[in-house]
Amino acid sequence: MRYRTKLHRQRPPAAVGRRTLLRGGAALGLLGAAGAVGCSRVPTASGTDGGNLLERLRKLGTVRLGIAGEVPFGYIDKDGELTGEAPVLARAIFQRLGVPKVQPVPTEFASLIPGLNSQQFDVISAGMFINPDRCAQVIFADPDYEVMDAFIVRKGNPKNLRTYADVRRTGAKLASGSAYAEIDYAVDAGIPRKEISIYPDQLAGLLAVEQGRADAFAGTSLTVRNVIRQTGSKKVEMTEPFVPEVGGEPARGAGGFAFRPDETRLRDAFNTELHRMKKSGELLRLVRPFGFTETEMTDLTAEELCS
Numbered sequence: 001m002r003y004r005t006k007l008h009r010q011r012p013p014a015a016v017g018r019r020t021l022l023r024g025g026a027a028l029g030l031l032g033a034a035g036a037v038g039c040s041r042v043p044t045a046s047g048t049d050g051g052n053l054l055e056r057l058r059k060l061g062t063v064r065l066g067i068a069g070e071v072p073f074g075y076i077d078k079d080g081e082l083t084g085e086a087p088v089l090a091r092a093i094f095q096r097l098g099v100p101k102v103q104p105v106p107t108e109f110a111s112l113i114p115g116l117n118s119q120q121f122d123v124i125s126a127g128m129f130i131n132p133d134r135c136a137q138v139i140f141a142d143p144d145y146e147v148m149d150a151f152i153v154r155k156g157n158p159k160n161l162r163t164y165a166d167v168r169r170t171g172a173k174l175a176s177g178s179a180y181a182e183i184d185y186a187v188d189a190g191i192p193r194k195e196i197s198i199y200p201d202q203l204a205g206l207l208a209v210e211q212g213r214a215d216a217f218a219g220t221s222l223t224v225r226n227v228i229r230q231t232g233s234k235k236v237e238m239t240e241p242f243v244p245e246v247g248g249e250p251a252r253g254a255g256g257f258a259f260r261p262d263e264t265r266l267r268d269a270f271n272t273e274l275h276r277m278k279k280s281g282e283l284l285r286l287v288r289p290f291g292f293t294e295t296e297m298t299d300l301t302a303e304e305l306c307s
Helices: 018-038 053-060 085-096 109-117 164-170 181-188 202-210 221-231 264-280 282-290 302-306
Strands: 062-067 101-106 123-129 145-147 149-154 174-177 197-199 216-220 236-238 253-259
Touching (some): 053 264, 085 101, 085 123, 174 202, 202 216, 202 221, 202 236, 216 221, 264 282
Parallel strands (some): 174 216
Antiparallel strands (some): 123 253, 145 253, 149 216
16 A cells, blocks of 8 residues: 555644545645646656756755545645645655755555656655565655554454455455555455455545445555544444565565655655654654554665565
């Protein structure tokens, strides 16, 4: 996923209704359209010199962030403001790099990598999981968080679903989000891909479980926890977080920022500031309002996750 999933210093609302979340999705679309009209693409140098995007962004004063409208990773809040774990972190780091403004470019999660590589925006700021398939298409900064998986299930968890193996064993109807890593985890556990229902985000997944169209919606423990809390749903609950497996080995769910393959200079400069914030504890202070804790902090590297 993760999906995953806004950058700011504002706290997300403690409780918002489903209609408010849906209005936020509409705001995403409007802002995306506005961004496409009002901001021209920033061309970048290709080749082996590491690219010149950072210098160009400094001159422009603005970096465009690709987001996917996923709480708590990157989204537009009910007031139309860009917020979330990734955008807040991006704002802090790019200010240090001499780029004072961030502009959201909303898109669907599955369109993030194509959008980045076609220069619709400059950086993916959506809490995207780092894995070998994605590393073949983009380059990543080191991860800024690590999470486990969890399910949204009906209240009382009537089918006792705790892992993907439980879903396979019971024949339960599984759902997940568009391009979420959880889909591959489920397939590795023996669940046919064609039998997994795909929804645009975790809110749609929660509604599917409420309405009986799915027995479980798979996402990260963070996104599952947040959507249940924010909707206030009394019909569903979250399962205990668990570590999924791929090929019999634990799958580390860690996410970070993605850059075009030629832009190694920008990625390296970003990494330098990210490591300083990890060491000082500033990273955790920035993302704690979005539900992140010491448990989600990680020393994994992109190189480890890409190999």
